[in-house]
Amino acid sequence: GENVEQHPSTLSVQEGDSAVIKCTYSDSASNYFPWYKQELGKRPQLIIDIRSNVGEKKDQRIAVTLNKTAKHFSLHITETQPEDSAVYFCAASSDGNQFYFGTGTSLTVIP
Amino acid sequence: GAVVSQHPSRVICKSGTSVKIECRSLDFQATTMFWYRQFPKKSLMLMATSNEGSKATYEQGVEKDKFLINHASLTLSTLTVTSAHPEDSSFYICSAYKGIYEQYFGPGTRLTVT
Numbered sequence: 001g002e003n004v005e006q007h008p009s010t011l012s013v014q015e016g017d018s019a020v021i022k023c024t025y026s027d028s029a030s031n032y033f034p035w036y037k038q039e040l041g042k043r044p045q046l047i048i049d050i051r052s053n054v055g056e057k058k059d060q061r062i063a064v065t066l067n068k069t070a071k072h073f074s075l076h077i078t079e080t081q082p083e084d085s086a087v088y089f090c091a092a093s094s095d096g097n098q099f100y101f102g103t104g105t106s107l108t109v110i111p
Numbered sequence: 112g113a114v115v116s117q118h119p120s121r122v123i124c125k126s127g128t129s130v131k132i133e134c135r136s137l138d139f140q141a142t143t144m145f146w147y148r149q150f151p152k153k154s155l156m157l158m159a160t161s162n163e164g165s166k167a168t169y170e171q172g173v174e175k176d177k178f179l180i181n182h183a184s185l186t187l188s189t190l191t192v193t194s195a196h197p198e199d200s201s202f203y204i205c206s207a208y209k210g211i212y213e214q215y216f217g218p219g220t221r222l223t224v225t
Contacts, residue, residue: 006154032212034212041219041221042218042219043115043204043216043217043218043219044155044204044216045216049212051212089154089155093212095211096211096212096213097143097208097211098145098157098160099145099157099214100157101154101155101156101157102154103153103154104153104154
């Protein structure tokens with residue numbers, strides 16, 4: 001089955017700086033890579049996703065890059081704000097149905 | 112987006128009792144729902160795939176007699192933790208599959224077994 005690894009597990013940045021979270025996957029059949037943000041005690045919310053036919057996708061301050069050859073993808077948050085503080089999960093799926101999640105990154109943005 | 116609810120949001124039960132958690136898709140029909148377990152500061156672990164009208168598919172290492180899943184309608188899946196023990200205490204989250212690449216999470220249920 002798919003194995004998704006995520007780094008770092010914790011990340012602290014100063015407000016206004018950028019944050020980068022990286023994930024690797026093992027199944028070359030995976031073709032869909034969503035990122036979720038989960039605030040404490042709440043449900044994960046999809047923030048951005050990318051499919052294997054593109055290498056980069058951007059939505060305002062959030063961007064995701066994908067390197068299919070190396071089987072890794074990254075989340076980039078620019079101009080971080082305190083409200084960006086949360087746990088972020090990457091995931092991979094080969095059929096758009098079953099998702100396999102990374103281990104999560106706890107991001108803290110220091111005002 | 113779409114709305115998925117879970118009930119209850121929190122439950123405390125005594126060791127040896129059974130607890131049922133409901134997952135509902137409120138504004139769409141979901142032939143497939145998923146159940147996840149999340150430990151503190153840990154990732155979401157897929158427990159099982161719940162298919163309407165058929166048996167659930169369990170991930171390796173998940174006891175199907177311990178975690179009973181019933182997907183009796185297109186909008187409701189239930190997870191019953193049978194003979195609960197303290198080690199079953201966790202945050203359980205469901206998600207509902209609206210379409211390919213579209214999965215919406217419920218708010219989660221905090222289970223505490225005393």
